[in-house]
């Protein structure tokens with residue numbers, strides 16, 4: 001057997017006494033092109049590009065649908081508690097008079113963002129800022145919870161970097177050893193996109209991608 005996976009129901013499944021007419025194959029992390037390619041090579045040692053592309057694009061679409069469902073579920077319960085860190089370098093946020101942005105402090109306490117005036121901006125450090133600064137600046141967990149009838153509008157500028165990102169020498173020393181290997185911003189976004197993790201919004205994604 002080729003399509004083996006130690007996790008139950010993750011690889012080939014079939015000829016089970018309680019379900020004798022069922023047979024199934026499984027591709028774990030089908031949202032990753034590499035994983036689809038590995039499965040394709042198992043089934044077609046000479047390759048089958050059409051199959052691989054079809055399965056991969058289907059998996060990506062289904063994964064997007066799954067994320068939308070989770071979001072809709074949260075919203076339908078009136079709890080947009082989708083806390084996350086941004087995958088940007090920094091995010092600059094501006095909102096209308098309807099508040100809703102909440103920020104998690106270092107101690108894990110949620111505080112609501114109170115703009116000091118209607119022309120205030122919130123500057124939120126993203127995961128890339130955290131990696132670039134060698135963890136000196138932690139990316140900020142935030143979420144949006146809106147109560148009441150008024151519509152909330154927000155405009156965000158999310159900065160994305162080109163080229164290789166690495167911590168400046170000044171921020172790496174004995175007390176602060178290097179935490180992240182040099183990486184490209186787009187590479188992190190691709191990794192994030194292909195991940196199946198339910199903790200996609202987690203700042204650990206950057207550690208998983210290029211952590212030392």
Ligand SMILES: O=C(O)CCC(=O)C(=O)O
Nearest residue numbers: 086093095101144154156
């Ligand atoms: O609506 C906001 O103020 C923030 C939205 C947000 O967190 C995001 O788009 O990443």
Ligand SMILES: [Fe+2]
Nearest residue numbers: 084085086142
């Ligand atoms: Fe955000």
